[in-house]
Each structure stands twice: as C-alpha cells, then as structure tokens.
Amino acid sequence: MATTNHTNTTGSKYKKYTMLLTLVVLFLVLTVGMLALNFLSTNRFTTYAQSLEVANSQGATSQELSKNLLDINLYINTALEQQKQNAVATTINTTQNLATPVTENQATTVASAVANTETPSVANTQQTVSIDALPQIAVYKIDEIKKQRDTLSQALQAFQKGGAVTLTSGKEISLNATNNQAALKSLQETEQIWIPYLGLLDNFLQDIQKGYISKQTSDYLVDYTRLYNRALLTESNNLTTALNQEIEQQTLLQKNIQLAGIISAFLLFFAIVFGALRQLLNSDSRLAQARQQTTDILNTVNEGLFLIDKNMVLSDEYSRSTEQILHKSELKGKTLTDLLKDTISQQDLDSTKLFIEQLYNAWVVEELIQDLNPLKNIRMSYVDDKGRTQIRFLDFNFLRIVEKSGEISKVFVSVVDITEAVHLQEKLEKARQQHDNELEMISAILTIDNQNLVAFIANTNHRIDKINAVLKQESAGHFDLQEKARQIYREMHSLKGEASAIKMSAFVSAAEKLESQIKELLQHSNLTGNDFLAFTINLKELLDLNLFVSSILERLRLVGCNVDTVVAQQPQSSPSASVSQTKVNPWHDYFTQYAQDIANRQSKNVNVQVNGFDELLPFHDEKANVYKDIATQFLKNAIVHGIESPAERLAKGKNESGEITLSLEKVDENHQKISIHDDGQGINWTKIRQKAVELGHVTELQAEQLQAKDLLRLMLSSGISTAENQDEDAGRGVGMDIVRQLAIEGRGKLGINSQPNQFTMMSVTFPNQ
Numbered sequence: 001m002a003t004t005n006h007t008n009t010t011g012s013k014y015k016k017y018t019m020l021l022t023l024v025v026l027f028l029v030l031t032v033g034m035l036a037l038n039f040l041s042t043n044r045f046t047t048y049a050q051s052l053e054v055a056n057s058q059g060a061t062s063q064e065l066s067k068n069l070l071d072i073n074l075y076i077n078t079a080l081e082q083q084k085q086n087a088v089a090t091t092i093n094t095t096q097n098l099a100t101p102v103t104e105n106q107a108t109t110v111a112s113a114v115a116n117t118e119t120p121s122v123a124n125t126q127q128t129v130s131i132d133a134l135p136q137i138a139v140y141k142i143d144e145i146k147k148q149r150d151t152l153s154q155a156l157q158a159f160q161k162g163g164a165v166t167l168t169s170g171k172e173i174s175l176n177a178t179n180n181q182a183a184l185k186s187l188q189e190t191e192q193i194w195i196p197y198l199g200l201l202d203n204f205l206q207d208i209q210k211g212y213i214s215k216q217t218s219d220y221l222v223d224y225t226r227l228y229n230r231a232l233l234t235e236s237n238n239l240t241t242a243l244n245q246e247i248e249q250q251t252l253l254q255k256n257i258q259l260a261g262i263i264s265a266f267l268l269f270f271a272i273v274f275g276a277l278r279q280l281l282n283s284d285s286r287l288a289q290a291r292q293q294t295t296d297i298l299n300t301v302n303e304g305l306f307l308i309d310k311n312m313v314l315s316d317e318y319s320r321s322t323e324q325i326l327h328k329s330e331l332k333g334k335t336l337t338d339l340l341k342d343t344i345s346q347q348d349l350d351s352t353k354l355f356i357e358q359l360y361n362a363w364v365v366e367e368l369i370q371d372l373n374p375l376k377n378i379r380m381s382y383v384d385d386k387g388r389t390q391i392r393f394l395d396f397n398f399l400r401i402v403e404k405s406g407e408i409s410k411v412f413v414s415v416v417d418i419t420e421a422v423h424l425q426e427k428l429e430k431a432r433q434q435h436d437n438e439l440e441m442i443s444a445i446l447t448i449d450n451q452n453l454v455a456f457i458a459n460t461n462h463r464i465d466k467i468n469a470v471l472k473q474e475s476a477g478h479f480d481l482q483e484k485a486r487q488i489y490r491e492m493h494s495l496k497g498e499a500s501a502i503k504m505s506a507f508v509s510a511a512e513k514l515e516s517q518i519k520e521l522l523q524h525s526n527l528t529g530n531d532f533l534a535f536t537i538n539l540k541e542l543l544d545l546n547l548f549v550s551s552i553l554e555r556l557r558l559v560g561c562n563v564d565t566v567v568a569q570q571p572q573s574s575p576s577a578s579v580s581q582t583k584v585n586p587w588h589d590y591f592t593q594y595a596q597d598i599a600n601r602q603s604k605n606v607n608v609q610v611n612g613f614d615e616l617l618p619f620h621d622e623k624a625n626v627y628k629d630i631a632t633q634f635l636k637n638a639i640v641h642g643i644e645s646p647a648e649r650l651a652k653g654k655n656e657s658g659e660i661t662l663s664l665e666k667v668d669e670n671h672q673k674i675s676i677h678d679d680g681q682g683i684n685w686t687k688i689r690q691k692a693v694e695l696g697h698v699t700e701l702q703a704e705q706l707q708a709k710d711l712l713r714l715m716l717s718s719g720i721s722t723a724e725n726q727d728e729d730a731g732r733g734v735g736m737d738i739v740r741q742l743a744i745e746g747r748g749k750l751g752i753n754s755q756p757n758q759f760t761m762m763s764v765t766f767p768n769q
Contacts (some may be wrong), residue, residue, distance in 0.1 A: 020275040021555075024446075027268040034261045041254050048247045050173045054155050054165050055243055059236035061168060065148040066225045068141040073222045075138045076215050079129040128212045142208060144168070149201050156194060159187050159239075182242035190235040193228045200224055276439065283435055287428055304415040307401070310360050312336040312353070315410070325394065325417045327382045336413070343380040359398055360408050366400055373398065377418065393422040438548065441506055445552055451586060452502045454553065459625055460507070460546045463495050467539065471532060481527035488535075489518045490741055493734045497632040500729070501594040510542045587613030591631060591662055598639045598729050605646050605657035606639055612664035616672065623766075626742055627674055630764055631662055633735040634676040640729050642680030642760050652757060654679065667765060675751075675763035683754040685711050712752060716740040739764065 131139070147168050154165045155175075162177040178184065200221045207214050304322030307315040312335045323329050328339050336356075341349055351374035358364045358372075375396035384390050395418045401410040445453065467488050475481045496511035517535045521527060588610040595608040617627060643649075643658030650656055660678045667673050689703040692714050698706065706714075716736045743750045743764045754760040 017279070020272065020279060023268055023272045023275060027265065027272060030261060030265055030268060034258070034265070037257065037261070044250065045247070047176065048243065048250070051159075051175055051178065052240065052243050052247070054158070054167070054173055054175060055236065055240045057167055058152065058155055058239065059233050061148050061151050062229065062232045062236065064168070065145060065152070066229045068145050068148070069218070069221050069225050071141055072134075072138055072145070072213070073218045075134050076129050076213055076218050079133045080127055080215060083129075083133075127215045128207075129215065130212050131208065132211075134213070142205075145201070146205060149198065149205075152194065153198065156187060156191060159183065160191075178243075180242050180246050182245070183239055186235045186238040186242060190232065190239070193231055193235070197224060197228065280435075280439070283432070287432055304413075306331070306413055307410045308336055308356070308413055309410060312356055314339075322415065325415055327392075340380075343382055344375075344378055348374050348378060356398070356411065359400060359411050362406070362408060370398075377422065391419075392417060393419045441504075441545075441549055442552060445549065445556070448502050448504070449586075449589075452590060453549075455624075456498055456502055456504065457546060457550055457553070459498060460495060460542075462625075463491050464539065464543050464546070467491050471536065475529065478527050481529070481531075482522065484532075485518050485521045485527070486737075489515065489522070489734055490738045492518065494629045494632070494738055497636065498628065500597070501590065501632060503597070506545060507542070510538075510545055514538055514542065585610075585614045587617065590628075591635065594632070595635050595639060595660065598636060599643075601727070601729060602640055603645065604639060604643050606643055607657050607659050608635075609659075609661045610663075611661065612666075613662075616664050616666060626746060626766075627664065630674055630739055630742055631676070633739050634662065634674075634762055635660070636729050637735055637762070638676055638678040638680065638760065641684070642678040642682070644681050648681075670768055671765050672768060673763050673765040675761065677759060677761045679759050682756040682758060682760050683715070683752075688715055716750075 151166065151168055154163065157163055158165045158175040159178050162175060164172055164174050166172045178187075200217070204213075204217050204221055207217055304319055304325040306318035306322055309315075314331050314334055314336065316332050318331055323331060326339055327343075328334075331339065337349060337353065340352065355369070355372060355374055358369055359366065373396065375394070378394050378396065380392050380394050382390055382392070395416045397414045399412045399414075400408050401412055403409050470484055470487050470491075473484060475484055492511050492514050496508055496515065499505075499507035499511060514535060517538065521531055521535070524531060591610045591613070592608050595606055599606045613627075613631075617624060638660050639658075643660070644652070644654075646656045649658065658678060658680055660676065662674075662676050664672060664674050685708075688711050689706060692698050692706075693700050693703050697714065716739070739762075740750060742748070743766075746764075746766050748764045748766040751763040751765070752761070
C-alpha cells in the first residue's frame with residue numbers, strides 16, 4: 001500500500017504539467033517535421049532544377065547540332081569544289097604540255113577530266129570527301145556532333161525511363177523518369193522526330209569511321225535538319241514549359257504547407273507561453289495562499305502583550321507568553337532596553353529608543369512612522385539552558401493609547417515569535433526561486449546545442465567529483481588547506497567559464513556564489529577543516545542543479561546520452577545532397593559565440609578567428625576539456641585585459657574592432673600548441689606591480705626592482721588581476737592560474753610575448769600523449 005500511495009503522489013505531481021509537456025512535444029515534433037519537409041523539398045527541387053537544366057539544354061543542343069551539320073555540309077561542298085578546280089587545273093596544265101603528240105591513253109585521261117568538270121549534277125550522286133581533306137575545325141565539329149547525338153539520346157531515354165545524362169559541357173546529371181503527362185507527350189513527339197534523325201546521324205558517323213564523308217548522306221542530314229529543327233526546338237520548349245508548370249505547382253504546395261506549419265508553430269508557441277504563465281500564476285496563487293495561512297497561524301499564536309510608559313518601563317501586567325518569547329523572567333518594573341540589550345545590537349537598541357520617543361510626540365502621525373519600526377522581524381540571540389546559543393526572530397508592534405484629552409498615556413506593545421514563520425517564508429522564497437530557476441533552465445535547455453549541453457553536464461559532474469575528492473584529502477595545516485582552497489577555486493572558475501560560454505546563467509550564479517565563499521576562505525589567517533562546511537552545503541545545491549538539468553534531458557530523451565550518442569543522433573545528409581550541406585564547425589561556433597558574449601558584456605568589439613580546433617580536436621575528445629578550459633581563459637584574458645574599448649582603439653589609430661586569433665596547431669609529430677594572439681594594448685606590467693603591492697606580496701621598492709620573469713610569475717599566480725571591476729568574466733585573479741596549472745598537469749610549456757599597444761601572444765605546447 002505504501003508503494004501504491006507513493007506512485008499515485010508522484011503521478012499527481014507531474015499530472016498538472018501534462019498539457020504543457022504535451023504542447024512542448026508537439027512543438028518539437030512540428031519543428032522537426034518542418035525541418036524534414038524542408039530537407040526533402042530541397043532534394044525534390046534540386047531534382048526539378050536538374051531536369052529543367054537538361055530540358056533547357058535540349059533546345060540549345062539541337063540547335064548546335066544543326067549548325068554543326070550545316071557547317072560540315074559547307075566544308076564538304078567547299079572540298080568538292082576545290083577538287084573540281086584542281087581537276088580543271090590539271091586538265092589545262094596537261095593540254096598546255098601537249099606540245100608533242102600525245103598517246104591514246106593521255107588523250108583519254110584529258111577527255112575524262114574535262115567531262116567530269118562539265119557534268120557536276122551527275123557526279124554529285126557519287127561524290128565523297130576524305131576526312132583528311134576537311135579543315136581541322138571540321139574534325140572538332142564532328143566530335144561535337146557525336147557528343148550532341150549522345151546527349152540528346154541519353155536525355156530522351158532518361159526523361160522516359162530514368163538514368164544519367166552527360167551534357168556537352170561534360171557535366172553528368174542523374175534524372176528520374178518523369179510522370180508529367182504534358183512532358184511525356186512532348187517526349188513522344190520528340191522521339192518520333194529523333195528516331196529517323198538518329199538513323200541518319202549513325203549512317204553519317206559510320207562513313208566517318210571509314211575515313212570519308214558522303215555528300216549525299218550529308219545532304220540528307222541537312223535537309224532533315226532544316227525540315228525538323230524547328231519542331232525539335234518547339235518540343236524542347238514544350239518540355240521545359242511542362243516541367244516549369246510542375247515546379248510552380250510543387251512550389252505553391254510547399255508554400256501552403258510551410259504557411260500551415262508556421263501558423264501551427266505560432267499557435268503552439270503561444271499555447272506553451274500561456275500555459276507556462278498559467279502554471280506560474282497558479283503557483284503564485286498557491287504561494288499567496290501559503291502566506292495568508294502563515295498570517296492566520298501567527299494570529300492564533302499566543303503573543304507577548306504589555307504596556308510601556310514614556311521611559312519604556314513595562315507595566316505591572318503582561319501576558320504570560322511574554323517571558324517565554326523574550327526568554328526573561330520577572331519583567332515587572334524593567335525597561336524595554338533592559339530586556340533587549342543582551343539580545344540585539346546596540347544600533348537597533350538606539351533606534352528603538354528614538355522610535356518610542358517619536359511615538360510619544362503628538363505631532364508625529366503614527367501611521368507615517370510605523371515603517372520606521374526597528375523591531376520588525378528583529379533577530380535575537382540567547383543562551384538556552386544547555387549553554388547553546390539560539391537564534392530567534394521576533395516581531396514587535398507598537399500602538400499608541402490615547403486618552404480622551406488627546407494625551408498619549410501609554411504605548412501598547414505586542415511581540416510575536418515569528419521564527420517558524422521566517423523560516424517558512426525563507427523556504428517559500430527558496431521554493432519560488434527554485435521554480436523560477438527551473439523554468440529558466442528549461443527555456444535555456446531548449447535553445448542550447450545538445451552536444452554542448454550534454455558535454456557541460458558531464459564536465460560539471462566530473463568537476464564536482466574532483467572538488468569532493470579535494471575536500472576529502474587530509475590536510476596537515478593551514479598551508480595545505482590554503483592549497484586545497486586554491487584547487488577548488490580553479491575548478492569552480494573553470495566551471496563558471498564553461499557555463500558562461502553556453503549561457504547557463506543559473507550555473508554561473510551558483511558558481512559565483514561558491515567562488516565568493518572560497519575567496520573568503522583564502523583570506524582567513526588560520527584555516528580549519530570546519531571552515532569548508534558551508535561551502536560543502538552550497539556545493540550540494542550546484543549538484544542538485546546539475547541533476548535537475550540531467551532529469552530534464554532524460555525527459556527529452558537526450559541522456560543518459562554521452563557526447564558520442566548525441567553526435568550520432570544529429571541528422572545525416574544524403575549523398576545526393578552532400579554538396580549543398582554546410583560544414584559543421586562545433587569548436588569555431590562555440591568559441592566565437594562565447595567571445596562575442598564576453599565582448600558584449602565588456603562593451604567592446606572583436607573579430608575572432610578560430611583555427612585548427614575542428615581539424616585537430618574532436619569535440620568529445622579526452623583532451624577537449626583541457627583545451628577548452630585554456631581557450632576559455634585565453635579568450636577572457638584577451639577581451640577583458642587586452643582589447644581596448646572602441647574609443648580607445650580609434651584614438652590610437654587602430655580599427656574599432658580588436659582582432660583575436662585562437663589557434664590549435666600541430667608543432668611536430670609529438671606536440672600540439674594552443675595559442676591566442678590579440679592586437680590590443682599588451683600586458684600592463686605597471687598594474688601588476690601595483691596589484692602585487694596592494695596584496696602585500698612585495699613592497700613598493702621591491703616592486704620597482706622586479707624583473708620580467710618575476711612579473712610573469714605574479715601574473716600567473718592566484719589572486720592577481722588587473723581588472724578594474726569584478727564581474728562574470730574577470731576580476732578574481734584566477735584565470736591565468738588555471739592556465740598555469742593545466743599546463744603543469746599536462747606537462748605543457750607556457751609561452752607569453754607582449755608588446756605595449758601592439759599585441760599579446762600566449763601559448764601552451766603539449767605533448768600528444
């Protein structure tokens with residue numbers, strides 16, 4: 001029975017969110033569906049475009065074929081004419097050379113030549129021309145005729161049955177068989193013209209393979225071309241028109257589907273928003289009811305009631321609850337200050353005296369000074385019977401008692417122990433804050449890249465485990481505890497940087513809170529293990545936040561995914577569409593977006609180039625976290641400390657936007673180097689000297705004598721920061737300490753080079769293993 005009740009309670013807990021979750025799922029399904037439809041439509045329209053390209057080329061190809069045939073025919077006629085002229089010239093030369101009597105055979109040859117020149121109409125039916133007798137361009141045109149014949153034949157077959165078409169330009173296009181009735185009719189008409197045409201072309205090309213061209217065959221082709229060329233062009237245009245009409249119909253259908261999808265998406269979006277607002281309003285209503293219930297409860301609790309005179313002396317009569325609430329006995333004749341002086345601060349005690357004096361001033365309107373009551377929700381401490389210090393919260397109310405004469409005779413005081421109410425209020429506020437944070441986190445989860453988010457959750461778990469391991473280490477004394485705090489500080493700062501990079505503001509706030517606690521510990525002169533207890537409690541809040549995000553991801557079926565699983569779930573492009581797909585560069589997008597976020601917060605302009613990461617470092621590689629942490633600190637350091645404001649850069653004659661290059665490169669077979677270069681103001685060594693003096697590391701005289709290597713050592717140490725203000729991106733003096741520590745742990749070599757108002761370059765070279 002207990003298990004059943006628990007199940008029912010759990011089911012009812014989430015039942016109120018069923019509609020909202022359903023709307024979110026529908027919105028996601030609709031979005032994915034629209035993306036899939038767009039992907040399929042893109043492929044379909046690509047196919048249409050290819051078909052249209054082939055159809056358009058048909059007319060041009062047929063026209064080029066006709067022109068080439070006419071040119072070949074012209075070349076044949078020219079060659080034949082040249083042959084005739086050569087024959088005549090030979091005849092004349094022969095006649096002129098007959099100064100001596102000719103033989104019977106010579107006379108017969110001359111007569112035959114003359115006869116051939118005089119009867120061309122008879123000779124034409126048997127005339128042929130050798131390929132060698134044609135100009136070189138004729139040979140090229142014959143090759144083009146072959147290609148054009150093949151292209152037209154392939155296209156006709158591809159449109160009817162599907163297949164590949166090689167255009168005369170050499171481009172190969174794959175077509176599916178068309179089912180467009182108008183297009184099929186045009187193809188049938190084209191086929192009736194093309195089959196005889198193809199036979200004449202084959203005869204023509206067969207003669208060419210034998211080394212000659214028949215004038216008769218060429219004339220037949222030219223005549224057929226002239227007769228059906230316009231018809232072929234017309235059918236090509238009809239085919240193009242039919243395909244264009246089909247594309248227009250598909251385009252209209254696609255527009256209507258997209259319009260319906262957009263409208264549906266907007267409706268679902270507004271439904272989700274209003275559903276969330278309704279849930280929030282219901283939560284606010286429940287919180288308001290809880291507050292009212294708290295008030296009702298307080299009204300039923302026995303209060304401490306008593307009167308005081310102008311000198312704040314208690315009257316003889318008071319409620320029994322007064323002694324219990326104030327933890328005092330024998331109150332008769334004592335003053336209010338006597339009762340409170342050991343439990344509240346002197347400042348509150350002085351304010352109470354002044355407030356009561358004003359209550360006895362008839363010129364002061366009571367309603368106007370009630371907000372000045374210093375004993376509203378006052379914090380009181382006392383020592384109980386067991387010698388333990390207890391903290392209670394009391395609420396004092398003061399009301400004038402006015403005589404008929406208008407004189408203020410007494411002040412009525414009611415005091416209530418509201419400790420439970422205060423704690424309840426804190427819980428309610430904490431619950432509301434948690435509710436708001438959860439809504440904010442859900443909203444962020446829906447917009448953050450899945451791969452980055454899953455990797456962040458895994459990294460956060462790893463960092464928390466590492467911090468817990470550090471907390472469990474045995475420490476011999478103050479210096480060991482200081483080092484423990486610094487290790488935790490570095491991990492927390494890295495976590496905050498990664499959270500900031502993907503805009504997880506709740507994690508940023510939690511990390512900053514924990515950073516502040518650790519910074520206070522670092523300032524203690526004598527640390528003990530108990531000083532870390534408060535930090536441990538707040539670390540659990542960060543872990544709970546991480547677990548909450550993980551649970552949301554599980555509901556969205558993204559985890560328990562590791563990074564490889566998320567990558568595998570990304571949509572894959574089909575081979576036919578691979579040319580049009582955009583290359584994914586996760587590192588480039590991650591770092592450039594993070595840099596722009598930092599620049600916006602710092603009111604600066606930057607152009608960031610990211611080189612080598614996407615080529616050399618898989619996004620989920622084991623080394624990715626180390627390189628990501630270093631790159632994160634490099635970017636923050638360059639933008640916050642290096643790049644000047646736009647106005648400063650213009651005053652120095654620089655471009656308004658700073659130039660930053662973040663690179664990962666292969667140094668040799670055994671080493672890789674991560675580096676950053678900016679064209680900012682360089683490292684401010686003067687500020688580092690000043691900061692070292694402020695923190696007590698060195699005296700002013702010693703600071704002036706510091707060498708470059710000493711300044712570098714200071715810059716890389718924990719607690720040194722030249723930032724003017726402490727914010728999300730800088731001011732805690734731990735960024736370069738993280739880089740130094742990661743370089744040491746990875747056996748890397750850190751390099752720094754800087755020139756005032758020119759550049760700063762930082763790098764870490766790591767061995768591959």
